[in-house]
Amino acid sequence: MIKCLYCKSIITGRKDKRFCNSYCKSAYHNIQNREKEDTFFKKVDKQLKKNRKILKGFNKAGLVTVRKEKLVKEGFDPKYFTHYWKNNKGQVYLFCYEYGFLELKENTKKKYLLVIWQSYMDTT
Ligand SMILES: [Zn+2]
Structure with a gap:
């Protein structure tokens, strides 16, 4: 049938x-x-979730430094983030939901300082 x-x-x-x-x-x-049809929304949504998952995976301790290429190799794309936080030194941390990253340049190697969103970051 x-x-x-x-x-x-x-x-x-x-x-x-x-x-x-x-x-x-x-x-x-x-x-x-x-x-x-992979709409733009779906694509961005997917990448954001992927980024979050990767950041989460590398940031078990809450504050850690990782080589940028390690994250990129996993599929991390720093162009996609949900929001940012600027500290009093003017450094801009980019976040994918509650997981954030700050690009650091040590010699020629690009590194990320990984952080977790804190409630004090909500105050502007
Ligand atoms: Zn039919």
């Missing part, structure tokens, strides 16, 4: 048929295309 991929009604006739008619066929493909 074969069911139409779109409306799920039983198809009679040829065994290789996947849809009951051309309407079902095009309706099904329209939905498929819409789902395949």
Whole structure:
């Protein structure tokens, strides 16, 4: 017994048929295309969550320094962050939700100082 991929009604006739008619066929493909389309929102959302997961994974201690390339290798993209916090030295910490990072330059190596969002950072 074969069911139409779109409306799920039983198809009679040829065994290789996947849809009951051309309407079902095009309706099904329209939905498929819409789902395949990686919208900008989804892309950013995905990257932010990925960044957060990576920061979280490297920041078990709450405050740690890691080589930038280590994070990038995991799929971290510093262009995507949710907000920032500037300390009194003017250093800008970028955050992905509650996990933040500050780029440091030691010699030629780029490093990140990883931090966790603190309630005092909310005051501007
Ligand atoms: Zn159908």
